[in-house]
Amino acid sequence: MNHINILMVDDHPIIIEGYQNVLMATKRDDQTLHIDTANNCDEAVAMIERASKKYPYHVCFFDISLPGSDDGKYASGEDLALLAKELMPRAKIVILTMFNETFRIHNIIKEIDPDGFLIKSDLTSMELADGFQQILKSPPYYSSTVSNYLKKTISSDIYIDDINRKILHLLSQGIKTKNLSEYIGISKSAIEKRKKHLKLLFLIDDGKDESLLKEAREKGYL
Structure with a gap:
């Protein structure tokens, strides 16, 4: 049995519930998913630090816009992603965001180089399910807005x-x-x-x- 520890961080509980339901409904028969959830940076930091000591997460989903930590050290999903990479280098990092400006996409790819990058407006339950399995097996997986941006960046070299x-x-x-x-x-x-x-x-x-x-x-x- 393939046991997969997952962390999902989003400040909208109903969105997390949706993600959880999709992954549980579409997981493979040989997969057991254990999903922890957090709604802000403080909760997420505590979970990442705790998990890194004993049972590191295999996959972390981070929304970019989150309530920052009380000490001001962590202000967004980007900060959490960098912490997770540092403490759990083998974890797959997935960024989920409403932002679709090219500058922001470029920055996230440059700073974090995530294993998955999903723009929420691209997302269907099918895409989340397929993306999750691909991220486990052979990352990266980028949703269509991100892929199109990258293609444009590469093809712009021609000019x-x-x-x-x-x-x-x-x-x-x-x-x-x-x-x-x-x-x-x-x-x-x-x-x-x-x-x-x-x-x-x-x-x-x-x-x-x-x-x-x-x-x-x-x-x-x-």
Whole structure:
């Protein structure tokens, strides 16, 4: 028998009840599920710390928007996910959220690299059931909004044309932005626009040229 310890954290008890019912109704015959639930950061932290000492969770579901801990140390599901990863490195981390802005999705993937990432508006009971089994067997599992965002991010790489490649190359050679127009036959303002566009494409949050060049190198453009 495959015994699976699960933690579900969401500040809406009825949502947790829904998740529980779906997983219990769709689990495989050889699976026994033990599900703990928490509605805020303090409850969740206590459960994670307790479980990590004896019976670590196999899967943790974290909603992003949660009432923070009283000491202010944990303010969201992201903080809980990082704690769970630290104390229970083998646990599968699943993020559930209403947020579907690309910036937030990008941040969560970058910070947490979850085994499952589900946007609540994508979620059907079938998707939750399938996602759960896939997360156990061969993560990651991302719901459609997250997958589409990732596909866009990857396909956006294609739009780096020759001029943009030249800009990247010259910057990597130490040429200053103000002097780039001497090497490329377009105006300074056009170059600035292209640089902004490149930083968006490469998801550069801090706006620095060094970060842009580092990312371009990693993606094989330099």
